[in-house]
Amino acid sequence: MNLDLPLNEYTYVAFDTETSGAYPVGYDVVEFGAVKWHKGQEVGRLQFLLKPREMMTEFIIGIHGITNEMVVDAPTMAEKIREVHEFFKGAIVMAHHAPFDLGFIAAEFEKAILPLPTEPALCTSLLSRKWIHGVENHKLQTLVKHLNLDGGQAHRAYDDAKSCLFVAQACFEKMGAEMTLSQAIKSQGKSLWWKDYSLLALNDTRFSNLKTAIYSKKDIDMIYSGGSKKGETRRITPIGIVRNPDGDYLQAFCHQEKVAKRYYLNRIGEVEVVY
Structure with a gap:
């Protein structure tokens, strides 16, 4: 893909989950929203609720306001993921964080055996730090207020996706x-590519065991070459796997320390699922 055309030559999809x-792995998308934009015009949108594998906690419901009752009859992501994949095709995606x-x-694309897009992604949180100044922070709702945007309902997927698009446009205007x-990718400080979020790329037996344990809700015994108990076997309950530009990690509950913490994948040694 030619990345050296002016910004207005591309099709963009701003999306939110x-x-x-x-x-990821341990939890599910319960709402997806996206807006497609080309040369100053909205040319498509997607929005739907999705049924997760498990009931949501009151804490999570308090964040986005989506209740278990709202998703009880919703389709699963497996039923909608091909529609999402088609909607993204050929577009530069953007999201806040x-x-x-x-x-x-x-993770959902790979579960459905769909190829990851090859286009780069933009992060409006990173872009706004470079191009939008004079704000107390760069949270999406702070930027919406600062830019006098109609942000709709905060923490609902389509409204946040459209707010993300408007923030990107404000950044583009400042870029010229x-x-x-x-150049825009360079200005955000990090290159974001779909391939860097592949879980299939973690094809080592250790990581396969981690994924198996998360899906089956099993504990694991793991040797970790970091922390105060370096090199010792520890029992943990894995919660999810995060591919991250600053270091991929496993989020898990440590049985010894009685606390949830992150374990960087490059420090994880032998892994055994406890049956």
């Missing part, structure tokens, strides 16, 4: 008409 928890959303959707996509 609301989820049943914070970590894009690594979070990319991680969940990439001659800015290319490659």
Whole structure:
């Protein structure tokens, strides 16, 4: 893909996910929203609720307001993922805190045996830090207020996706008409590609065991080459796997320390599922 055309030459899909928890593999998307934009026009949109594998907690419901009753008759992501894949085709995707959303959707694409898109992604959180100044923070709702945007209902997928698009447009305006996509990617400080969120790429037996344990809700005994108990076997309950530009990690509950913590994948040694 040619990344050196002016920004207005591309088709963009701004999208957002609301989820049943914070970590891919262990949790599910419960609402997906997206808006497609080309040369100043909205040319498509998607929005739907999705039924997760398990009931959501009151804490999670309090974040996005999507209740278990609202999704009880909703389709599963497996039923909608091909529609999402087709909607993304050929577009530059963008999301606010894009690594979070990319991680969940990439996992769903791979479960459905769909190829990951080859186009790069933009993160409006990162872009706004470079191009939008004079705000107390760069949360999406703070930027919506600062830019006097109609943000709709916060933490609902389609409204947040459209807000993300508007924030991107505000950044593009500050960049200037001659800015290319490659320059915009450089300005956000990190290159974000779908392939970097692949779980299938973690094809080592250790990581296969981690995924198996998460899906089957089993504990694991793991040797970890970090922390105060370096090199010792520890029993944990794995919660989710996060591919992250700053270091891929496993989120898990440590039985010894009685706390949830992250374990970086490059420090994980032998892994055994406890049956």
